[in-house]
Amino acid sequence: AQKVTQAQTEISVVEKEDVTLDCVYETRDTTYYLFWYKQPPSGELVFLIRRNSFDEQNEISGRYSWNFQKSTSSFNFTITASQVVDSAVYFCALSEPFSGSARQLTFGSGTQLTVLP
Amino acid sequence: NAGVTQTPKFQVLKTGQSMTLQCAQDMNHEYMSWYRQDPGMGLRLIHYSVGAGITDQGEVPNGYNVSRSTTEDFPLRLLSAAPSQTSVYFCASSSSTGNTEAFFGQGTRLTVV
Numbered sequence: 492a493q494k495v496t497q498a499q500t501e502i503s504v505v506e507k508e509d510v511t512l513d514c515v516y517e518t519r520d521t522t523y524y525l526f527w528y529k530q531p532p533s534g535e536l537v538f539l540i541r542r543n544s545f546d547e548q549n550e551i552s553g554r555y556s557w558n559f560q561k562s563t564s565s566f567n568f569t570i571t572a573s574q575v576v577d578s579a580v581y582f583c584a585l586s587e588p589f590s591g592s593a594r595q596l597t598f599g600s601g602t603q604l605t606v607l608p
Numbered sequence: 609n610a611g612v613t614q615t616p617k618f619q620v621l622k623t624g625q626s627m628t629l630q631c632a633q634d635m636n637h638e639y640m641s642w643y644r645q646d647p648g649m650g651l652r653l654i655h656y657s658v659g660a661g662i663t664d665q666g667e668v669p670n671g672y673n674v675s676r677s678t679t680e681d682f683p684l685r686l687l688s689a690a691p692s693q694t695s696v697y698f699c700a701s702s703s704s705t706g707n708t709e710a711f712f713g714q715g716t717r718l719t720v721v
Contacts, residue, residue: 500648526709536698536712582650594639594658594702595666596710598650 493518495585497599504573505607512568512602514583520544524586525559525566526596531579539581542566573606580604610634614699614713621689621720629684629716631699637711638704640682644668644695645715651698657682658704689720 494517504510516525527539540550542559550557554571570577580601587595615630633640641656643666653666657676671693673685682701686693696717700710 495650497650528712534696534715538709538711541709584651594641594656594710595653596641596643596651596700598643598652600648600650 493520493523493585493587493597495583495597495599497581497583497602499602500600501603501605503605503607506575507572509569509571510573510604510606512570512581512583512604514566514568514599516564516566516583516585518564518585526584526586527557527566527568528582528584529579530582530601536582539568570604573604575606575608578604578606612699612701612711612713614697614716617714617716619716619718621686621718623689623691623720625689627686627689629686629697629699629718631682631684631713632680633682633699633701633711634680635701635703635711636679637701638679639702640676641666641700641702641710642672642674642682642684643698643700644693645698646695654684654697686718691720694718694720 496515523544525542529537547559556569558567580603582601583599584596612633638659642654643651645651652668654672655674657663660676663674696715698715699713702710
């Protein structure tokens with residue numbers, strides 16, 4: 492069975508600090524996809540990134556960066572120079588086997604990030 | 609594009625009542641799914657569909673029915689609401705081509721009293 496663990500339930504930082512959100516996953520499959528979604532206070536789910544299991548290159552998008560390490564089954568998310576608008580719940584998710592499509596996702600329990608001014 | 613549209617946004621039901629949560633997408637996606645979000649538990653898959661006429665159960669299907677008569681619509685039916693079904697429900701759609709993410713609706717907040 493697949494499992495995603497986000498051990499950090501809540502994190503609070505002061506604006507401009509860097510923060511890393513941890514994600515550890517379990518799967519028996521060799522082909523899979525990992526996702527990060529953001530859920531702001533308004534409640535919608537915003538897609539951030541999708542990464543397949545064969546691509547271990549780190550990715551950077553503006554202040555966001557992702558570190559995928561297959562050896563430790565981790566897909567961590569770092570926000571550099573955090574801003575108040577980054578305050579949200581962040582979810583890590585794992586796709587069903589052999590599909591990059593997100594028809595069946597296993598979600599972690601989420602990390603509530605609060606950025607204080 | 610409207611994307612994924614869920615109705616209603618809020619609903620209060622009495623125990624034992626039935627209702628249907630509506631979900632429609634205009635992206636011609638083959639895959640549609642229903643999730644529920646409970647505090648501290650993330651989102652859990654209820655049912656999903658890989659195309660019109662084809663549905664399957666997810667992790668927490670009990671108490672819910674689905675059908676998929678068209679590509680666009682994927683309604684979720686609560687047959688006899690229970691307080692344990694108080695949750696936020698999200699509908700999602702995604703393409704079968706594989707290289708996309710799931711697009712989520714705005715969610716329906718359901719309270720069963």
